[in-house]
Amino acid sequence: QYVPVKGDHVIGIVTAKAGDVFRLDVGGSEPASLSYLAFEGATKRNRPNVQVGDLIYGQFVVANKDMEPEMVCIDSSGKSSGMGIIGQDGFLFKVSLGLIRKLLAPKCEIIQELSQLYPFELVIGMNGRIWVKARTVQQTLIIVNILEACEYMTAEQRKQALAKLSGN
Amino acid sequence: SLSPGDTSVLAGLYGPAEAKVSKELPDRAALEVLLRPKVGLPGVLERSREQLLRQTCEAVVLGVLHPRTAISLVLQVLSDAGSLLSCCLNAACMALLDAGLPLATLFCGVTCALQPDGTILLDPTARQEQEARAILTFAIASSERKVLMATTKGSCSVEEMQQCLVAAQRAANVIFQFYRDSVRRRYSK
Numbered sequence: 106q107y108v109p110v111k112g113d114h115v116i117g118i119v120t121a122k123a124g125d126v127f128r129l130d131v132g133g134s135e136p137a138s139l140s141y142l143a144f145e146g147a148t149k150r151n152r153p154n155v156q157v158g159d160l161i162y163g164q165f166v167v168a169n170k171d172m173e174p175e176m177v178c179i180d181s182s183g184k185s186s187g188m189g190i191i192g193q194d195g196f197l198f199k200v201s202l203g204l205i206r207k208l209l210a211p212k213c214e215i216i217q218e219l220s221q222l223y224p225f226e227l228v229i230g231m232n233g234r235i236w237v238k239a240r241t242v243q244q245t246l247i248i249v250n251i252l253e254a255c256e257y258m259t260a261e262q263r264k265q266a267l268a269k270l271s272g273n
Numbered sequence: 274s275l276s277p278g279d280t281s282v283l284a285g286l287y288g289p290a291e292a293k294v295s296k297e298l299p300d301r302a303a304l305e306v307l308l309r310p311k312v313g314l315p316g317v318l319e320r321s322r323e324q325l326l327r328q329t330c331e332a333v334v335l336g337v338l339h340p341r342t343a344i345s346l347v348l349q350v351l352s353d354a355g356s357l358l359s360c361c362l363n364a365a366c367m368a369l370l371d372a373g374l375p376l377a378t379l380f381c382g383v384t385c386a387l388q389p390d391g392t393i394l395l396d397p398t399a400r401q402e403q404e405a406r407a408i409l410t411f412a413i414a415s416s417e418r419k420v421l422m423a424t425t426k427g428s429c430s431v432e433e434m435q436q437c438l439v440a441a442q443r444a445a446n447v448i449f450q451f452y453r454d455s456v457r458r459r460y461s462k
Contacts, residue, residue, distance in 0.1 A: 106373065134290055134291060
């Protein structure tokens with residue numbers, strides 16, 4: 106199970122709006138809280154358009170065992186740098202935490218090989234969640250299946266599978 | 274799902290999850306064990322076994338790492354052919370291992386039956402349990418084989434209990450090896 110850590114970037118699902126604060130499910134033991142002012146360019150007049158069920162990519166500012174975790178979607182300089190509400194369509198799925206760390210290592214081979222297959226958008230959360238969006242639904246599902254199978258495949262088997270797919 | 278011989282118990286572990294305000298402890302995780310018998314509603318015997326399991330697990334789980342959370346362990350008895358409590362203990366430990374909860378040590382359960390003529394029988398069947406003079410169940414920790422929990426049904430002398438304990442500690446090695454093999458098989462596809 107995922108344990109929130111300060112500074113980790115995660116994908117959260119909005120479960121409730123309680124006044125000025127959103128409750129997000131991040132896969133830990135407690136829901137995290139996200140203030141509506143923690144977005145780039147958000148003011149009391151200019152609220153972000155967040156609905157229940159939206160996906161949000163953000164980082165933890167407070168995450169210890171005694172308190173409820175808190176997330177924000179801006180970094181220390183006030184810029185969003187890729188964080189915020191994740192767009193429409195796409196596919197969210199869960200993988201093991203070990204695979205996430207493998208994918209986030211610099212120069213990950215899996216991602217390089219996949220990007221030669223089809224163009225796609227990828228968001229990786231340290232809480233085990235990955236969001237993928239490719240041009241068509243079929244391509245998206247193929248990428249999802251490959252990423253899930255990468256858990257157990259060796260590099261050889263992966264190259265074979267990708268060669269078969271790009272041959273098609 | 275764990276079965277020595279024909280006794281079989283299915284264990285499911287949920288947590289650490291959000292606890293109800295009435296049940297949460299401010300500095301550690303609140304552990305709850307539910308034991309469901311094969312037929313009928315849980316009765317007093319199940320309740321006492323749940324408390325034994327709960328206290329054993331609380332000694333082992335590092336609850337201080339997850340304050341104000343609830344950890345629920347649900348055990349369903351699939352079939353009972355003797356040595357049920359030690360089967361539940363083993364299933365509980367494997368569930369804790371599989372869920373990845375932080376543990377101070379592993380533990381295993383061993384049942385000894387003391388026969389009327391003085392011989393010690395490990396993991397007795399239901400028949401042997403009925404004929405025995407006393408049945409002792411031990412929960413043994415993996416670090417230095419210390420005793421976490423001991424419960425006795427029947428009467429026996431202190432020396433006999435010590436002998437049963439030594440036999441149980443030796444048997445614990447076999448069980449811990451089984452844990453290792455199971456985990457290895459699980460994570461090496």
